[in-house]
Every structure is written in structure tokens, then in C-alpha cells.
Amino acid sequence: MLRRRMGYADPSSGKDILGNRSLCFIFICAFGLVTLLQQILYGKNYIKSAQQFNRLKGDETGNWTGPVNFSDDGSLKPARNGRKRCFRQNFQPDSQTVIVTPCLSDIKKKQKKRYLENYDGSYEYNSTACRELRQEIMDVKVLSMVKTSELFERWRNLQVCRWAQSKEETSNFKMSLSRCCNAPSFLFTTKRNTPAGTKLRYEVDTSGILPITAEVFKMFPDDMPYSKSQYKKCAVIGNGGIIKNSKCGKEIDSADFIFRCNIPPINEKYSADVGSRTDLVTINPSIISERFQKLEKWRRPFYEVLQNYENSSVVLPAFYNTRNTDVSFRVKYMLDDFDSQRGVFFFHPQYLLNVQRFWAVQGVRAKRVSSGLMLVTAAMEMCEEVHLYGFWAFPMNPAGIFITHHYYDNVKPRPGFHAMPHEIFNFIHMHTRGILNVHTGPCT
Amino acid sequence: MLRLFCAKTRGGNMLVRCYRGKLSVWAALCVLVLCWFYIFPVYRLPRDKDIVEEVLRQGEAWQKNQTGIDHYRKLLTECCEPRKMFAVTKENSPMGKVLWYDGEFYHSRTVNNETYPLFVQENPLQLPLKKCAVVGNGGILRNSKCGRDIDQADFVLRCNLPPLSKDYVEDVGTKTHMVTANPSIVEKRFQNLLWSRKAFVDSMKVYGSSYIYMPAFSMKPGTDPSLRAYYALADTSSNLTMLFANPEFLRSVGQFWKGRGVHAKRLSTGLFLVSLALGLCEEVTAYGFWPFSVGLDEQPVSHHYYDNILPYKWFHAMPEEFVQLWQLHKSGTLRMRVGCCPPQE
Structure with a gap:
């Protein structure tokens, strides 16, 4: 009995310095920390995206350019905003051979107003403007490539073109x-x-x-x-x-x-x-x-x-x-x-x-x-x-x-x-x- | 004492155990014998032949006995209250009432808002009924020419959805006011009404605008088919009215007859209907009740007038029931038709 009590009191007899128990504890702590961090990051992200949609709803849609948003860790649809994409494409040598895709913001500045004036699909399907707009959408190869808001934007822009069967x-x-x-x-x-x-x-x-x-x-x-x-x-x-x-x-x-x-x-x-x-x-x-x-x-x-x-x-x-x-x-x-x-x-x-x-x-x-x-x-x-x-x-x-x-x-x-x-x-x-x-x- | 002696003298544990073993064997044997006596009681009745002879001795003679009728109606009213209780109605089974199944050991169903709307408001029959005919399905009805006799009654009760096709009209009549339907028939003949329901609905058209009396709350597996039969008829806006047999009524009627010496797991539908008719009608005539394989003229008789499928053996005690009914016949309380009906002018 005495021996047992001694064993209990003696710290060295536990032999758990970096043993199973403490490792386990450390893992749990690390897991908790990571989850917490994720929560914080996600939360910010979420608020941001909500703000973007709120803006989209309003009249300022025209002059909205998405804020730089690099925090795309682990989110379902990695956010990659327009400027970043343009930036990358401009530096890709082969992108110019296929078709020059103008920056989203450029399109907006140049054409947006005009499109919205005659929204009723008056543009011919095969007109150059429409071809560009279609290419805009075709560039989105995978759904997760862009934010949904951006896809929506391109889709909305395409509405000015009259659909024709190919x-x-x-x-x-x-x-x-x-x-x-x-x-x-x-x-x-x-x-x-x-x-x-x-x-x-x-x-x-x-x-x-x-x-x-x-x-x-x-x-x-x-x-x-x-x-x-x-x-x-x-x-x-x-x-x-x-x-x-x-x-x-x-x-x-x-x-x-x-x-x-x-x-x-x-x-x-x-x-x-x-x-x-x-x-x-x-x-x-x-x-x-x-x-x-x-x-x-x-x-x-x-x-x-x-x-x-x-x-x-x-x-x-x-x-x-x-x-x-x-x-x-x-x-x-x-x-x-x-x-x-x-x-x-x-x-x-x-x-x-x-x-x-x-x-x-x-x-x-x-x-x-x-x-x-x-x-x-x-x-x-x-x-x-x-x-x-x-x-x-x-x-x-x-x-x-x-x-x-x-x-x-x-x-x-x-x-x-x-x-x-x-x-x-x-x-x-x-x-x-x-x-x-x-x-x-x-x-x- | 024997065990004590055994344990003292031999002192062996084994032998005690051996005696215990023997004891349990004896107990089992006793139980078996008791069961044997329950199933084949020694007091069981005269043989079929004696019954036939007695029936022949009685012959056609029958005298109506009003006091007997009144007495019986009083007895039935006291025990079972057929007027109020024979069907499940909104009146006698309000929402939340627990219906204890009479054919199950311990099983119940609470009336909820799924089943409650299916019940009729109150007893739909216009009482008292004058002349009632209870038509059994015995093979003795074949070639009896009782059809016209039966049709003359004010209220005709039939058992278990019998066929009423042209071949049988002369013998069993055409009119029906109430017909019972066993859920097992729905299950066997109409695939439980899970598939096509047309065959069922069409076959029910024979019964015109009568009442269908289903013991929905007697056996556990019978409830769903019965409710489904209701849905099938309601979906097609048929003019048949569905009445669900009240398990309380069925149980009390079963006890009533058990006290009078009918020993069976369950009464036959025929006896339930006769009891119901005795309680509701002023004059009852029973046709087609003949559970023997030999007729009065020593000719073989089929089990039903439409087929010869024998029932499950130990479920109903038809001959006992027949003896009971025959005693009522002798006393003039109801009239049994076991032979041909007399041709009418």
C-alpha cells in the first residue's frame, strides 16, 4: 500500500514525458487550434462574400471590382477574383494566340453600359461582341474556378445576345x-x-x-x-x-x-x-x-x-x-x-x-x-x-x-x-x- | 415425500436432479393431457350420425315461441347490447378509445384521427327489423330452391362474401342487406388490395347497396386489409357502407356462447350473425347451416354451396354450434332450414 502511494506521488514514475498521454493532449490542442483558426478565416471570408453579393444587388454593380481576396484556403470554391485572373492571363504567352480575353473590369468599363441599355437580346449570336462574351463563359472550365458571383456576371452579360442554335x-x-x-x-x-x-x-x-x-x-x-x-x-x-x-x-x-x-x-x-x-x-x-x-x-x-x-x-x-x-x-x-x-x-x-x-x-x-x-x-x-x-x-x-x-x-x-x-x-x-x-x- | 426420502437415503445430488427431471416430464405430460382434453373433450357430443337422426326425427315441425324469442333477445341485450355495440361507430368509439383485439392475446389499437373518420356516426340500421334471414354457406343450400324464401325476408345477412352468380340465385336468393367479409379473403383473393383494386370493387357490386361487416379489429394482420377495403370502396364512391365489427361485441358474444357449451378458439361468422339477428330481429330464419359431410338423405354434401374447400380443422367448432342452434330451433326461438324449401304458389 505504501509502495503504491509512493509510486503515485513520484513524478518520475509516471514515465509520461512525451508519452502517449501527452502526445494525445498535444494533438487535441493542435486540432482545436487549427479548427479555431479555420473558423476565424472562414468567418471573414463568409462575411466578405456576403458583402459582395449585397453590392451586386445594388446599382453599383457596374463599377464594382472585387476586392483582392487571397484567403482561398480550403473553401469550397477557391475565390479568385477578376483582377488576378486577368493578370495571369496577360502573362500567359498562348492566351493571346487563342483569343484575347479582356479583363472583366475592362469589359465593364467599355461595354457594360451599352449592353445594359438594350437588354432584350438584340445582339446577333455570332457578332464579335457576343463571341467575346461567350468565350468569357467558356473560359470558366470548372465551376470551382471562379466565384459564383463572377459566373453570374458573365452569364448576365451574355443575355444581351440572341440565342441561336449551332x-x-x-x-x-x-x-x-x-x-x-x-x-x-x-x-x-x-x-x-x-x-x-x-x-x-x-x-x-x-x-x-x-x-x-x-x-x-x-x-x-x-x-x-x-x-x-x-x-x-x-x-x-x-x-x-x-x-x-x-x-x-x-x-x-x-x-x-x-x-x-x-x-x-x-x-x-x-x-x-x-x-x-x-x-x-x-x-x-x-x-x-x-x-x-x-x-x-x-x-x-x-x-x-x-x-x-x-x-x-x-x-x-x-x-x-x-x-x-x-x-x-x-x-x-x-x-x-x-x-x-x-x-x-x-x-x-x-x-x-x-x-x-x-x-x-x-x-x-x-x-x-x-x-x-x-x-x-x-x-x-x-x-x-x-x-x-x-x-x-x-x-x-x-x-x-x-x-x-x-x-x-x-x-x-x-x-x-x-x-x-x-x-x-x-x-x-x-x-x-x-x-x-x-x-x-x-x-x- | 418421496423426494425427501430419496435424498436422505442415497444422499446423492444426482438422483435428486434425476427426480426433478422426471417431475418435469410428468408435468409436461399432464399439460399435454389437459390440452388433449381441451381439444377433444370427452363430453363432446353425439356423433354426426346421431345428430342427423335427431334432425330427421324433428322433421318439418316448428312452432314459433314468442316468449323464447323475447327471452333470448333479453339475454343477448344484457350481455352484448347488439343494438348499440355491434359495429364500431363514432358514438361508441370516440377518439382516443382503445380497441382491444378479441382474437389476439394482448393487442390493441387506439382510435386516432386516421381511423376515426372511417367509422359511421351511429348504428345505421332501422330497428326493429321484422323478418331476418341469416344465410350460411353450407353445401346443403345447393338445390334447396330457397332463393325465393330468402328474398322474402326484410333483412338478409350473408357470410364471407359468398358468390351470388346466376347458377346459385335459385338456391340462395339475390337480396343482401349485410354481408360479412373476412380480412383473410381480401388477402387471399385480392392480393391484400395492394395492387389492382378493380377486381375487388367489381366483385362487390353483386351486393348492391348493402353493409359490409368486417372484423377489422379482431386479428392483428386483418386490420390493414380491412381499412384498405374501406379505402378501395370509398375511392370508387361505391354505395356499399363499411361497418367494422366491434371487438367488444365479438368478445362478449364469444363468452355468451362459451357459457352455453361452444368450445372453440373462435366462433364462426355464422353464429355471430345469428346472435346479431336474434338481438335485432323479431323473427329469424337460418339457411345453409349444415356442417356435416352427409345430408339428410344420406347423400354427400359439399362444405360450401359453391366449393368444397374444408376449413382449418381446430379453429371453429361447427357441429357444437349446430347443436346449439338446433336446440333454439326446437324451442321455437329461431327457425333452421336444413332441407329443401317448400315450393310456393
């Missing part, structure tokens, strides 16, 4: 799509591409395999209802808050084929902005599970909701995972029970996988592509000209004003599931290349 780019893009995905024959599961008796592999549940029994086979359409470039002008309507108060309803309704995502509300309250016609609408099975109790209870409420989309067909990702299948089949059964002639289609899992792979190469790396991107991809093959409305995945519109997440609510999605900003970024690029037309402003 035949060459479009046909190239369509070619690569038809090589990878081939929507006109593989978009939906059909009797033709999914014969009875075969086994269908799920999209994510790699172990999940659905045998195509006669019962399942019966639900498939005989063949794909749409063919290649069948429609002249298509409109894909995203649910972004950007479409609110855009008064694009009439323009949308004039399209030949209209896609919508996730059964959005299109009643009188919104129809001025989003239009009232629909030809194809996707339904996420999770919506059915949450809002309609998987159709295990009441079914008429869901039927009534679908009645809003007059003759449109519905399409469901039934073979995404095993949980989706039953719910999706139930939609088909329910419509049959109510003697509805509405078409019900299921995305082919292989098609969706191919689409995902295609976009992953373009920089959209997410767990899953969004329904909007699926529809745009399909529309690119089905239509000659594709117009996007309501696609904008940033918390503020190009003018820097905050917008709601959806045009009908502000429910944020599960983080980390979709890579929406990257998708939009791709659309912006495609708009610039003349492949599709992204509408972000109000329609006239």
Missing part, C-alpha cells in the same frame, strides 16, 4: 448522346427492349434483379412512344425558384412537347409563370411514399393530382432500387382501376446508368443525376430544339437576388445527393455553345 455543335452532341444512351429505343422499358423472361438489373441495388414475369411484362408499352427528333421545339421545365414571376407560361405553352419534373403544381396560381400544358411528367416514388402513403390507402387524391396534367404521360424511375418498384407499379394499377388512358412508363435502368456515366465525364459527379437532367438528356435526342426554364440551382438569381429553392416551396433537398450546380453549369456551357437554350430571365 447546327454543328448540336449534331455533334446528339451524336455522342445517341452513341451512349440512345433514348429513342432505350429511354423506357418496353416490350421490345425488355423481353419477358429476362432479368432486369436495378440501377443501384447491384444485387437486386427483377425477373420480368408476365405480370410485369404486361405493364410495358409495346414500343417506345417517341422517336428521334420527333418534335421541333421542346420545353423542359425545372422547378427552380427562378421561374417565379417570370411570366413564361405563354412561351412554354407554345412548345411542341413539354417535360416537367416530380409532379409540380401547375394550377392558376403558377400557370402564368410555368404554363399549363404537360406532355410528360416524372414522378419520384418517394413523393408517392410520403404524400400518398405508397398508395396503400387512399388512391383518389393521387388520381386527382394527376388529373391536373390533362393528357400527359407519367414516367417513373421504377427500377432505381427495389423499394421503388412496388410503388411505381401501383401507379400503373391505380390508373387502370380508374379506367385512365394515361400512359405510364418506367425509365430503363440501363439508360439512366448510361446517362449518369455520360454526365460524370462532363463533370457532374453525384450519387445520382437529377430528374431534370434525365429529362434534358432525353429531350436532346427527342427534339430538334430544347429550351430550359426554371433550371437554376444557386441560392440567388443571376442578378444576385435570393430566390426560393422551388417555385412553389422552399424545401431544400437532401445534401450531397444531386450535384445541381454542376448540372446548371453544364447547361450554361451548352447554352453558350448553342446546343440548348437556358431561360433565366423574365419572358416578354
Whole structure:
């Protein structure tokens, strides 16, 4: 007992000078310190960026040049402001051979005023000014290369140019799509591409395999209802808050084929902005599970909701995972029970996988592509000209004003599931290349 | 004492343990024998043949006995209150009431704002009912020509969604005012109403605008199919009215008959309906109650008038129930039709 007490009292007997315990303590301290430092730095950064947006909102947009901001350590989008970029480009020898990109601040000084005077897209698409503006956007190779505010700025500047389709780019893009995905024959599961008796592999549940029994086979359409470039002008309507108060309803309704995502509300309250016609609408099975109790209870409420989309067909990702299948089949059964002639289609899992792979190469790396991107991809093959409305995945519109997440609510999605900003970024690029037309402003 | 002796003399721990082992074996045997007696009681009844003979002896003779009817109605009202309690209504099961399942050992469901709106406000039947016909599904109904007899009743009760197609109309009639539906039927015949519901809704059109009486709160797995049946009918704005059987009523009726010597895990739907009819109607006639494989004329009789699928053996005690009903028949409280109905002018 005595010995033990002695041992306890004697400092040298601990033998923990730089032993495990003290090392551990030092690590914890260091970690804490680093976190604290980061917090401080981040905090400053955050405040700064907020200030920038506040300025963007105001009238001083024209003569705003971003403050030098070097503290880009570890932030998601490394801030690199305009002056710095110009500076670097001027010293790059090959940049002059491609095209001389004027400094952002230069553009503003020289051209900004003029552009803003006639904002209605009066510049020809192929005019030199527009080419410069387009190059401005094409220079942003990756989304994280510039601050969003700067991308917005360039996007806003581009609005003065009238969009025109580039035949060459479009046909190239369509070619690569038809090589990878081939929507006109593989978009939906059909009797033709999914014969009875075969086994269908799920999209994510790699172990999940659905045998195509006669019962399942019966639900498939005989063949794909749409063919290649069948429609002249298509409109894909995203649910972004950007479409609110855009008064694009009439323009949308004039399209030949209209896609919508996730059964959005299109009643009188919104129809001025989003239009009232629909030809194809996707339904996420999770919506059915949450809002309609998987159709295990009441079914008429869901039927009534679908009645809003007059003759449109519905399409469901039934073979995404095993949980989706039953719910999706139930939609088909329910419509049959109510003697509805509405078409019900299921995305082919292989098609969706191919689409995902295609976009992953373009920089959209997410767990899953969004329904909007699926529809745009399909529309690119089905239509000659594709117009996007309501696609904008940033918390503020190009003018820097905050917008709601959806045009009908502000429910944020599960983080980390979709890579929406990257998708939009791709659309912006495609708009610039003349492949599709992204509408972000109000329609006239 | 034996154990004590054993432990003293031999002093071995092992042997005590051995005796204990033997004791438990004896106990198990006793329990087994008790179970045996419970399932096959010695006092169990006359054989089927004797019952048939007795029925033949009685013949067609039947005398209505008003005092018997009144007495029985009083008994039933005292024990079970069929007028108020037979269905789950908003009146007798307000929000927050706990419904104890009568077919489960210890299971309940609280009436919440999901189930409460599904109940009817109060007893929807216009009482008292005059002439009631309870139609069982026994094979004896086949070729009985009782259809017209049944249709003449003011209130016709049927069991377990029987088919009423053209082939059977002559024997079982067309009218229905209340039909019971077992949740297991919904599960087996209509895939639990999880897929297409059209087949179910269409097959219910035969029953016109009658009441569907479902024991939704008797068995745990039966609740969801029953509620789904309600949703299916409501979605298609059918003119059938769904009534959920009140588990309290079912339990008290079960106890009522247990006290009268019906030993079964659960009463058959037929007996529930007869008890209900005895409590609600002035005159009750029962058709198609015949749980034996041989008819009065020594000819084989199928189990149901539409098929010959035998039920799970030890669940219902149909012959015992029949004996009870036959005693009521003899005393003039209700009338059993076990043969052909007389042709009418």
C-alpha cells in the first residue's frame, strides 16, 4: 500500500514525458487550434462574400471590382477574383494566340453600359461582341474556378445576345448522346427492349434483379412512344425558384412537347409563370411514399393530382432500387382501376446508368443525376430544339437576388445527393455553345 | 415425500436432479393431457350420425315461441347490447378509445384521427327489423330452391362474401342487406388490395347497396386489409357502407356462447350473425347451416354451396354450434332450414 502511494506521488514514475498521454493532449490542442483558426478565416471570408453579393444587388454593380481576396484556403470554391485572373492571363504567352480575353473590369468599363441599355437580346449570336462574351463563359472550365458571383456576371452579360442554335455543335452532341444512351429505343422499358423472361438489373441495388414475369411484362408499352427528333421545339421545365414571376407560361405553352419534373403544381396560381400544358411528367416514388402513403390507402387524391396534367404521360424511375418498384407499379394499377388512358412508363435502368456515366465525364459527379437532367438528356435526342426554364440551382438569381429553392416551396433537398450546380453549369456551357437554350430571365 | 426420502437415503445430488427431471416430464405430460382434453373433450357430443337422426326425427315441425324469442333477445341485450355495440361507430368509439383485439392475446389499437373518420356516426340500421334471414354457406343450400324464401325476408345477412352468380340465385336468393367479409379473403383473393383494386370493387357490386361487416379489429394482420377495403370502396364512391365489427361485441358474444357449451378458439361468422339477428330481429330464419359431410338423405354434401374447400380443422367448432342452434330451433326461438324449401304458389 505504501509502495503504491509512493509510486503515485513520484513524478518520475509516471514515465509520461512525451508519452502517449501527452502526445494525445498535444494533438487535441493542435486540432482545436487549427479548427479555431479555420473558423476565424472562414468567418471573414463568409462575411466578405456576403458583402459582395449585397453590392451586386445594388446599382453599383457596374463599377464594382472585387476586392483582392487571397484567403482561398480550403473553401469550397477557391475565390479568385477578376483582377488576378486577368493578370495571369496577360502573362500567359498562348492566351493571346487563342483569343484575347479582356479583363472583366475592362469589359465593364467599355461595354457594360451599352449592353445594359438594350437588354432584350438584340445582339446577333455570332457578332464579335457576343463571341467575346461567350468565350468569357467558356473560359470558366470548372465551376470551382471562379466565384459564383463572377459566373453570374458573365452569364448576365451574355443575355444581351440572341440565342441561336449551332447546327454543328448540336449534331455533334446528339451524336455522342445517341452513341451512349440512345433514348429513342432505350429511354423506357418496353416490350421490345425488355423481353419477358429476362432479368432486369436495378440501377443501384447491384444485387437486386427483377425477373420480368408476365405480370410485369404486361405493364410495358409495346414500343417506345417517341422517336428521334420527333418534335421541333421542346420545353423542359425545372422547378427552380427562378421561374417565379417570370411570366413564361405563354412561351412554354407554345412548345411542341413539354417535360416537367416530380409532379409540380401547375394550377392558376403558377400557370402564368410555368404554363399549363404537360406532355410528360416524372414522378419520384418517394413523393408517392410520403404524400400518398405508397398508395396503400387512399388512391383518389393521387388520381386527382394527376388529373391536373390533362393528357400527359407519367414516367417513373421504377427500377432505381427495389423499394421503388412496388410503388411505381401501383401507379400503373391505380390508373387502370380508374379506367385512365394515361400512359405510364418506367425509365430503363440501363439508360439512366448510361446517362449518369455520360454526365460524370462532363463533370457532374453525384450519387445520382437529377430528374431534370434525365429529362434534358432525353429531350436532346427527342427534339430538334430544347429550351430550359426554371433550371437554376444557386441560392440567388443571376442578378444576385435570393430566390426560393422551388417555385412553389422552399424545401431544400437532401445534401450531397444531386450535384445541381454542376448540372446548371453544364447547361450554361451548352447554352453558350448553342446546343440548348437556358431561360433565366423574365419572358416578354 | 418421496423426494425427501430419496435424498436422505442415497444422499446423492444426482438422483435428486434425476427426480426433478422426471417431475418435469410428468408435468409436461399432464399439460399435454389437459390440452388433449381441451381439444377433444370427452363430453363432446353425439356423433354426426346421431345428430342427423335427431334432425330427421324433428322433421318439418316448428312452432314459433314468442316468449323464447323475447327471452333470448333479453339475454343477448344484457350481455352484448347488439343494438348499440355491434359495429364500431363514432358514438361508441370516440377518439382516443382503445380497441382491444378479441382474437389476439394482448393487442390493441387506439382510435386516432386516421381511423376515426372511417367509422359511421351511429348504428345505421332501422330497428326493429321484422323478418331476418341469416344465410350460411353450407353445401346443403345447393338445390334447396330457397332463393325465393330468402328474398322474402326484410333483412338478409350473408357470410364471407359468398358468390351470388346466376347458377346459385335459385338456391340462395339475390337480396343482401349485410354481408360479412373476412380480412383473410381480401388477402387471399385480392392480393391484400395492394395492387389492382378493380377486381375487388367489381366483385362487390353483386351486393348492391348493402353493409359490409368486417372484423377489422379482431386479428392483428386483418386490420390493414380491412381499412384498405374501406379505402378501395370509398375511392370508387361505391354505395356499399363499411361497418367494422366491434371487438367488444365479438368478445362478449364469444363468452355468451362459451357459457352455453361452444368450445372453440373462435366462433364462426355464422353464429355471430345469428346472435346479431336474434338481438335485432323479431323473427329469424337460418339457411345453409349444415356442417356435416352427409345430408339428410344420406347423400354427400359439399362444405360450401359453391366449393368444397374444408376449413382449418381446430379453429371453429361447427357441429357444437349446430347443436346449439338446433336446440333454439326446437324451442321455437329461431327457425333452421336444413332441407329443401317448400315450393310456393
